[in-house]
Amino acid sequence: MEEALIAPCGMNCSLCINYQSMKEDLKKKGFRRQYCPGCIPRGENCTHMGDQCELLAKGSVRFCFECKAFPCKRLKALDKRYRTKYHMSMIENLEFIRDNSIDLFLKKEEEKWRCPECGGVICCHNGLCLNCNLDTLRKNKKYRWNEE
Incomplete structure (x- = not known):
């Protein structure tokens, strides 16, 4: 995993179906999936949050935890959806990066x-x-997630 695939909102883009579909070229395997190289690699500061956050839109912060409003209402809603449906927490990811390091986060x-x-x-x-x-x-x- 690489640092450039960690979005400002805490999403690990390498775990995303659209990134993995691109990496595995699933269109050639009969799947119609949108491809995405990740937020930072495609020049978007954050797909989830950039359209509603001036700091992210301008690229003023690398991670949302650098903002005094962290975690904002929008990030809390996104985090709740991802914890409920996808077994991951963007806020926990960001707190781990802030409190430890991006390198330790990538290893984890x-x-x-x-x-x-x-x-x-x-x-x-x-x-x-x-x-x-x-x-x-x-x-x-x-x-x-184990739903037949």
């Missing part, structure tokens, strides 16, 4: 999201490794 994420079978990266949006579990996704394109 590599361990947490590593596929036990192939060593690939598990997708936060569905809980699948797109190397090992592509057939599960093929059977149910809206598959999410």
Whole structure:
């Protein structure tokens, strides 16, 4: 995992279905998914928050925790959705980075999201490794975290 794939809101873009779809080129495998290289690599400061935050829109902060309003109402709502549906917390990610370091965070994420079978990266949006579990996704394109 790389630092450029950690969005200002705390999203680890390497866990995202759209990033992984691009990386694995799922269109060639019969999936119609939007591709995304990540917020920072594509020149967007933050897909989730940049349109409603002046500091992020201007690139004035690298991470939301640098703002005096952290965590803002919008980030709290986004965090709640991701904790409920996708087994991750953007606020926890940001607090860990702030209190420890981006390097320690990246190491922790590599361990947490590593596929036990192939060593690939598990997708936060569905809980699948797109190397090992592509057939599960093929059977149910809206598959999410052990839901058949």
